[in-house]
Amino acid sequence: MADDDQLSRVFAALADPTRRDIVARLAAGDATVGDLAAPYDVSVQAVSKHIRVLTDVGLVSQTRDAQRRPCHLEADVLDLMTAWIERYRRQAQARYERLDDVLAEMGEDGHDPRRSRGAAS
Structure with a gap:
């Protein structure tokens, strides 16, 4: 359950596009708050608040x-x-693969195999 709580908090923190951008920039390497604030038209304090949110969730x-x-x-x-x-x-991939199998069966003889077994229309 603790992982689910953290996951919820992380996704909530990443709902903000500025925070997602900060995470993307930090993926390239460590940076100071001043470095991170440079491309934005906001104060260093505003970026510090974003960093605090990301820190609070462990990112x-x-x-x-x-x-x-x-x-x-x-x-x-x-x-x-x-x-x-x-x-x-x-x-989702497993569902798509099952759908591919059904479609392949239908394509072989031109009809839905489920209908030939007495399935309702």
């Missing part, structure tokens, strides 16, 4: 390096999200 951590506080993306949280998404992707 980002900050370390101290003299006067700098670089932000780091925590990949293990992304792994949790990926596992959740993958489970449903596999289920």
Whole structure:
């Protein structure tokens, strides 16, 4: 249940496009809040609030390096999200494969095999 709670909080945090962009930028490497704020037309304080949300859900951590506080993306949280998404992707894939099988059977002789077994129209 704890993973489900964290997953809900992470997805909620990533609902914001600025936070998704920050995560994408941190995937390329660590950066300071100032670095992360540079491309946006908002204050460093506003970006700090976004970082705080991402930190609270475990997606980002900050370390101290003299006067700098670089932000780091925590990949293990992304792994949790990926596992959740993958489970449903596999289920959808299995349904598509079953549909492909039914369509292939229908294509071989031109009719729905279920109808020949007395299924209702």
